[in-house]
Amino acid sequence: MPVRPPTPSRRQVLGGAIGTLVGVAVAPHTAAHAAAATYDVVVVGAGAAGMTAALTAAERGLSVLVVEKAAKFGGSAARSGAGIWLPNNSVILAAGVPDTAAKAAAYLDAVVGSDVPADRKAAFLAKGPEMLDFVMANSPSRFLWMEGYSDYYPGLAGGMPNGRSIEPAMFDGNLLGAERANLNPSYIPTPDGVTIYSHEYRWLNIALVNATGAAVSTRTVARWVAAKSAGKDPLTMGQALAGGLRAGLLRSNVPVWLSSPLTELLHDASGRVTGVTVDRNGTATTVNATRGVIVCSGGFERNAAMRAQYQQQPIGTDWTVGAHSNTGDGILAGIGAGAQVSLMEDSWWGPAIPLPDEPYFCLSERTLPGGFIVNQQGRRFVNEAAPYSDVVHIMYQQNATAPDIPCWLIVDQNYRNRYLFKDLSPTYPFPDGWYAAGAVKKAWNIPALADAIGVPRTNFWNTYTRFNGFAYSGKDLDFKRGDSVYDHYFTDPGVSPNSCLAPLLTAPFYALKIVPGDLGTKGGMVTDARARVLNGSGAVIPGLYAAGNCSSAVMGHSYAGAGSTLGPAMTFGYIAAKDI
Incomplete structure (x- = not known):
């Protein structure tokens, strides 16, 4: 349910008392103050939502400034695989995908339910394809259908078993010129030579x-x-998405101020948002926005105090793969302006392995045949191949009564001999640092592995033998792994009778620690179908818009398909700028 914020001051400085309360890493006002600048629109955040919004406003003839907290542009989008869930768009229709507006509406309703107002869902579906065509017309960005990447619930009304998601085509980084050096790097860099x-x-x-x-x-x-x-300098995935949008801004002469965190939203006497103050090179700089401010500053996944305040335990900032600059600054500024917030308890969850340097968001590894996940009683508790957000929702739901944080992914040597794991080639041993960090355990038999991870031997042995029986029969009677088309996306078609299931037979055996990871938080400012921020009474805050993970997600508590973060983020950034 939406959370009504406490009555705030009208000019809330994030570096002040509230910033101290929630641990925001934003500098307070300094003594020096630069002369004010004026633009029609100020966009806070140079991720996919912010750059789409800025490009839209600029191409409609408005003067636009983008201010970005980090020293690099691209945010979490640049770090990502850049799947974009966008039903009924021109790219998939040209590829022959039999999508329609009616199918898309039926599916989104089935997935999201009543958690999100109907007009917001309708706005996303109506304007998403339009946004994509606009981006392609006004930037060098092009896109490809991710053929075969099923919607996450293909059995629901309107679900597409062959998928609706798209991703960026290859982008030439040379088009960025000197700005190429300012592109936020990938979460997992692409190996040289490919x-x-x-x-x-x-x-x-x-x-x-x-x-x-x-x-x-x-x-x-x-x-x-x-x-x-x-x-060419070939870039794909998140690098291509962020690079293409930034190249569009360069063509449109839109300035992007890096290392310029938001410190204040400005208001006039009526409460209308009229601009921002940012900390630029240690100087408090006021920027007036005559038409409006669009906040696209990301979530609060890197803010430990906010996560502790709003989210379930255990939680922290060490298990997320979101951008390091995402500490909730825009959300707090919105609260300071009277914004209502919702979905703060939720995130774009996914099982993660807490590796020494940073967590690894676990996609295919838990789905490939020859592995299963157990809780702290040594029992399976979930379909390992289910949508990643569902797996973590179940982890939290069950943890109080059947502890499963952390839980363990169990595989054997045959699994390691056959499949890539993260960026480790088949047969390649897990790094010593993973063992030293407690992220992986190894044993030469099942009872010894049970001891290594601290679960009851009998339970673990029974789970192991029962799972192997399911693998031989091809039917998971406990959790229906392999019943959904989606379950088979990251699997091995050479394994039968079920490409999701294979017995674990070859020593040594391995256990990899699994914790609740995320791509970012999904709660934030409540907006309407026009991306306008609403206050605690449900009224529009004039001049203030939000898109992306600083706003309450149009997906509600669910996740329709690959790219359910980026598709709505870009769309509502586009909607906000058009409304302005």
Whole structure:
């Protein structure tokens, strides 16, 4: 339910008392203060939502400034695989996907339910395809259908078993010029000598044991060679998305101030938001916005105090893969302006392995045949191949009565011999640092592995033998792994009778620690169908808009398909700018 904020001051400085309360890493006002600048629109945040909003406003003839807290542009989008869930768009229709507006509406209603107002869902579906065409017309960005990447609930009304998600086509980083150095790096850098699309990882995972996988692997090398031979700097996934949008802003002469965190939203006597103050190079700088401010500053996944205040335990900032600058500054500024917030308890969850340097968001590894997950009683408790957000929701739901944080992904040596794991080639041993950090355990038999992870031997043995029985029969009677089309996306088609299931037989056996990770938080300012921020009474706060993870997600507590973060973020950034 929406949370009504306490009555705030009208000019809330994030570096002041509230910033101290919630631990926001934003500098307070300094003694120096620069002369005010004036633009029609100020956009806070240079991620996918913010850059789409800025590009839209600029192409409608407005003067626009983007202010970005981090020293790099792109935010979490640049770090991501950049899947974009956007029903009924021109890219998938041209590829022959049989989507319609009616199918999309039926599916989104089935997935999200009544958690989100109908007009917001309708606005996303109506304006999403329009936004995509606008971006392609006004930037060098192009997109590809992620063929086969199923909607996460393909069995629901309107669900698409072959998928609706798209991703950026290869982008030439040379088009950014000097700005190329300011692009936020990938969460997992692409290896040198290859150019990979997000939808190809499913095949690279099994390249050693699958002809299609081997062919795709060869193609990634050939693509890189061709691009380099043509003098290009080939970027894909989040790098291509952020790069393409930034190139569009360069064409439109939109300035982007990096290292310029928001410290204050400004108001006139009537309560209308009229601009911002940012800390630029240690100087408090006022920027007036004659038409409006669009806050696209990301979530609060890196703010420990906010996570402790709003979210379930255990939680923290160490398990997220969201951008390091996402400490909730825009949300707190919105609260200071009287904004209502909702969905603060939720995130874009996914199982993660807490590796020494940073967590690894676990996608294919928990789905490939030859592995299962157990709780602290040594029992399975979930369909390991289910949508990643569902797995973590179940972890939290059950943890109080059947502790499963952390839980353990169990695999054998045959699994390691066949499949890529993160960026480790098949047969390659897990790094010593993973063992030293407690992220992985190893034993030469099942009872010894039970001891290593501290679960009851009998329970663990029974789970192991029962799972192997399901693998032989091809039917998971306990959690229905493999019943959904989605379950088979990250699997091995060479395994039968169920590509999701294989017995664990070959020693040594491994256990990898699993915790509740996330791509970012999904709660924030409540907005209407026009992306206008609403106050605690449900009235519009004039001049204030929000999009992306600083706003309450149009997906509610669910997750329709790959790219359910970026599709709505870009769409509502576009909607906000058009409304202005």
